[in-house]
Amino acid sequence: MNSPSKELSGPLPTKVRWVLTAAFAGLLALMLIAGLHALRLLSQMHEQEDQARRNFAERTQLLSGICVSIQTYSETLQLYALSPDSGAEDTLDDLRHLSAQIRSDFGSFVTGRGEEPPPLKAMEDLFARQQQLFDSMLTWPFEERRRRAPQFITSEFRPLQVRVLQCSNTLRAWNVQQLQATDQAMLVQFRDLQARLTRSLLIALGSGLALVLASMVYILRLERQTRTRYEELVRSRGELERLSASLVDAQESERRSISRELHDEVGQSLGALLVDFGRLSSAIASNPVDAKEQVEKMKAVAERTVQAVRNISLLLRPSMLDDLGLVAALEWQGREVSRHSEIEVEVDSKNVSEDLPDEYKVCIYRLVQEALNNAVRHSGAKNARVWVEQSANRISVTVSDDGHGFHPQRSRGLGILGMEERVKRLGGSLVIDSTPGQGTTLKAELPLPAHAETAS
Amino acid sequence: MRKIRVLLADDHNLIRAGLRLVAEQEPDLMVVGEAANGRQAVSRAESLRPDVVVMDIGMPDLNGIEASRQIRERLPETQVVMLSMHSDEGYVLRALKAGARAYLLKDSAEADLARAIRAAFEGKSFFSPAVGKVLLEDYMRKLQRSGAEDPYEQLSPREREVLQLVAEGKSSKEIANLLSLSVYTVETHRAKIMQKLNLRGIAELILYAVRKGIIA
Numbered sequence: 001m002n003s004p005s006k007e008l009s010g011p012l013p014t015k016v017r018w019v020l021t022a023a024f025a026g027l028l029a030l031m032l033i034a035g036l037h038a039l040r041l042l043s044q045m046h047e048q049e050d051q052a053r054r055n056f057a058e059r060t061q062l063l064s065g066i067c068v069s070i071q072t073y074s075e076t077l078q079l080y081a082l083s084p085d086s087g088a089e090d091t092l093d094d095l096r097h098l099s100a101q102i103r104s105d106f107g108s109f110v111t112g113r114g115e116e117p118p119p120l121k122a123m124e125d126l127f128a129r130q131q132q133l134f135d136s137m138l139t140w141p142f143e144e145r146r147r148r149a150p151q152f153i154t155s156e157f158r159p160l161q162v163r164v165l166q167c168s169n170t171l172r173a174w175n176v177q178q179l180q181a182t183d184q185a186m187l188v189q190f191r192d193l194q195a196r197l198t199r200s201l202l203i204a205l206g207s208g209l210a211l212v213l214a215s216m217v218y219i220l221r222l223e224r225q226t227r228t229r230y231e232e233l234v235r236s237r238g239e240l241e242r243l244s245a246s247l248v249d250a251q252e253s254e255r256r257s258i259s260r261e262l263h264d265e266v267g268q269s270l271g272a273l274l275v276d277f278g279r280l281s282s283a284i285a286s287n288p289v290d291a292k293e294q295v296e297k298m299k300a301v302a303e304r305t306v307q308a309v310r311n312i313s314l315l316l317r318p319s320m321l322d323d324l325g326l327v328a329a330l331e332w333q334g335r336e337v338s339r340h341s342e343i344e345v346e347v348d349s350k351n352v353s354e355d356l357p358d359e360y361k362v363c364i365y366r367l368v369q370e371a372l373n374n375a376v377r378h379s380g381a382k383n384a385r386v387w388v389e390q391s392a393n394r395i396s397v398t399v400s401d402d403g404h405g406f407h408p409q410r411s412r413g414l415g416i417l418g419m420e421e422r423v424k425r426l427g428g429s430l431v432i433d434s435t436p437g438q439g440t441t442l443k444a445e446l447p448l449p450a451h452a453e454t455a456s
Numbered sequence: 457m458r459k460i461r462v463l464l465a466d467d468h469n470l471i472r473a474g475l476r477l478v479a480e481q482e483p484d485l486m487v488v489g490e491a492a493n494g495r496q497a498v499s500r501a502e503s504l505r506p507d508v509v510v511m512d513i514g515m516p517d518l519n520g521i522e523a524s525r526q527i528r529e530r531l532p533e534t535q536v537v538m539l540s541m542h543s544d545e546g547y548v549l550r551a552l553k554a555g556a557r558a559y560l561l562k563d564s565a566e567a568d569l570a571r572a573i574r575a576a577f578e579g580k581s582f583f584s585p586a587v588g589k590v591l592l593e594d595y596m597r598k599l600q601r602s603g604a605e606d607p608y609e610q611l612s613p614r615e616r617e618v619l620q621l622v623a624e625g626k627s628s629k630e631i632a633n634l635l636s637l638s639v640y641t642v643e644t645h646r647a648k649i650m651q652k653l654n655l656r657g658i659a660e661l662i663l664y665a666v667r668k669g670i671i672a
Contacts, residue, residue, distance in 0.1 A: 303563055310541055320546065323514040323521070328546040335544060335594055344601045382601070 379403025465497035494518025528555030552659035623665030
């Protein structure tokens with residue numbers, strides 16, 4: 001039975017599970033935020049573009065309106081200036097009306113569209129000069145006006161008019177430029193958005209891949225753990241089955257050997273004695289000398305039988321435990337092993353109370369018996385030492401030898417499993433310390449029940 | 457000559473009957489009572505005041521060793537012959553410590569019972585021959601395996617003499633008279649012997665003597 005490695009006995013790494021879950025949630029959140037952000041940006045851009053187109057159309061319309069109005073104004077003005085009538089108050093009203101209209105148009109071109117475009121200012125100035133000229137012309141007396149007007153218009157008015165129209169062309173071009181600039185900005189913004197989206201996508205893809213990889217590793221580890229655990233379970237179950245089967249076997253073979261011993265040794269001897277008794281009763285009168293000899297033989301048979309019964313009885317329950325207590329029984333066992341093997345056993349103890357509970361006495365006795373048996377059979381040791389020490393709440397048993405040792409992890413016989421079971425039943429622990437060539441030390445610690453320490 | 461009054465204590469009726477038969481064949485022995493367990497043995501001994509109690513070592517309800525200790529405590533005049541199946545020194549030593557004078561194996565009880573009872577009655581030791589043999593074997597094997605020297609060799613002739621007399625149950629005063637020495641000298645010898653043989657107490661000394669075949 002190998003002791004399970006640390007990795008397997010630990011709980012499943014729930015921390016990793018939480019980390020993975022959090023990472024997945026984070027990734028999803030990141031993708032969601034990036035998508036929403038892109039959508040908002042797109043709709044903003046769309047709105048901006050709409051606005052730019054609307055502005056352009058509006059300005060184009062206004063500009064053509066202004067041009068037409070200025071044209072009309074100019075023509076009306078010339079008409080008025082060259083008219084023979086001194087009055088023509090209607091025309092003058094029309095002119096005033098038009099000029100107000102044009103000024104308001106200029107105003108609305110400016111308002112709500114940020115700064116005033118440079119060509120507009122020039123155009124406005126030119127128009128203002130035209131008006132000024134006209135106003136100065138109005139101050140002239142009628143006759144003078146009739147005389148000078150045609151010449152004045154040609155030399156002063158017309159060039160201004162041409163320049164105003166030129167200005168309007170420039171303004172138109174500016175307007176188109178404005179639209180183009182907006183388009184350009186939109187394009188830049190769009191590219192920016194595209195780059196940003198690509199970046200988010202790459203990040204999401206990368207972290208997704210990393211997550212998948214981490215999950216795979218985690219799953220693989222779980223699988224491996226499950227497999228090892230399963231194998232461990234199968235192994236320990238097999239071991240258990242082997243143990244219980246062997247226990248049954250051991251019990252059966254012990255019974256068989258006791259039965260054989262009872263039958264072969266005791267039964268046969270008693271049977272032989274019975275026959276001898278029969279012969280003795282007939283021989284006792286006729287041949288007393290033979291009879292005496294026969295009695296001696298019968299006595300030897302009876303003694304052997306007694307010895308056999310004693311051995312069986314000792315095997316089943318060492319009477320020393322009851323007669324003399326644990327320490328004496330262990331000493332006796334040590335001497336028995338010394339007598340019948342090559343190992344000299346030394347038994348020492350400290351503070352061991354004589355009235356230990358019976359299950360403790362039996363457990364320790366059997367433990368020492370098994371350990372010494374193993375030492376005799378496998379270790380090749382010359383010396384062994386049994387040390388029993390009792391303290392306030394525990395009793396410890398150590399059996400050590402100077403033999404050639406073994407690998408406790410690799411070769412664990414049933415004897416050791418049996419010892420472990422015995423010790424476990426009393427809530428104790430068993431440690432076997434051995435390396436090939438270094439001898440073996442077996443140490444058992446048994447916690448004592450509370451009443452046992454007061455009994456000592 | 458008055459008879460030696462004997463109490464038989466064994467939990468097996470057959471054994472008790474057998475012992476009684478053997479004892480009653482001897483003219484100088486008289487079985488005054490029987491007991492079937494340790495507790496009974498103590499109370500019978502107190503009421504009958506026998507000279508010798510023949511005590512089985514393993515009995516239910518107070519074993520032979522504890523019963524012997526109690527009897528020797530309460531009735532110093534009563535000697536104990538311990539009856540056992542085991543020739544192991546753990547038993548012998550504990551029997552001696554409990555105050556038994558003689559140690560008899562059940563195997564040879566029939567042959568040696570009368571001798572053991574008489575020896576105990578006279579305050580001498582007696583051990584079944586097989587016991588000495590086993591003890592000696594254990595002792596020699598241990599010496600041989602450990603390669604140590606037998607400390608007996610370190611004893612002077614006079615010390616060996618004293619050792620034997622002590623083991624036979626003689627007091628320092630008796631030994632002093634026997635060897636024409638002062639009691640003080642005998643005590644010094646005794647202490648030296650104990651020290652040289654690394655022994656604690658008279659029981660271990662007797663055991664050692666049995667082991668070495670100095671007494672039987």
